[in-house]
Amino acid sequence: MAWKMVEETVHDWERIDRLRALADGIGRCRRCPLSRHRTRAVAGEGPPDARMVLVGEAPGAREDQTGRPFVGPAGRFLDRLLAEQGFRRSDIFLTSCVKCRPPGNRTPHRQELTTCTSTWLLPQLRLIAPAVTVLCGRTAVAALLGGPFRLADHHGTFRRQGDMTYFITYHPAAAMRFAETAAAMQADLALLAARMGR
Structure with missing residues (x-):
């Protein structure tokens, strides 16, 4: 019993060290043009053994300033x-497909997504x-599952x-703008909560 606890502790520390090394690498990354426009790269944050990881598109203006994910208006909406549904932000690892803010909040280009997803995410x-x-x-969805997916479907x-098991939902920035999308995202998260025993 004691050896099992020691092994788990060692494994947790190794995982923390490796995640920290990834975060350091993200902070120094120059693999795509997005690095030229960022203030801070946003590696992500949350427990290294999180049961749930939440992946968005890219850092926004507030995330770029702070180096933290989902801290702008969409992040506050997501927290709510x-x-x-009984989820606590502190129990979730939050991150994004690309770790640097695209200029003008544009959608990341295919090569930026491919590079950042394969190298870091x-x-x-x-x-x-x-x-x-x-x-x-x-x-x-496109970055991790590929193919054309209509979110509505x-x-x-x-x-x-x-x-890996993935769950598909809307981005909170879209849900903030459209009541119908917000209702759909709420229903999605209720389904997820039920599946995860919340």
Whole structure:
């Protein structure tokens, strides 16, 4: 019993060290043009053993200033939606497909998505090994599942790819703007909460 606890503790420290090394690498990354426009790269934050990872598109202006994910208006809206379903932000690892803010908040280009996802996001997901990865919005779905997905047809669904389970929903920035999208996202998160035993 004691050896098992020691092994788990060592594994947790190794995971923390590897996530920290990834975050350091993200902070120094110059693999795509987005690095030239950023104030701060946003690696993500949350427990290294989170059961849930939430992936957005890219940092916004506030995230770029602070180096923290989902801290702008969309992040506050997301916090409220999560809390309504019994989720605590402190239990979730929050990150994005690309770690640097695109100029003018444009959608990341395909090559930027591919580079950042393969170099940084997928290694983060493999280390954390969550029970579910929540993909918020069309860009996150395209980056991790590929293919053309209409969110209207696939939101609120689970997808299995390799050893990862993904859950598709809307991005909170879109849900803030459209009442119908907000209602759909609320229903999606209620379904997710039920599935995760909340």
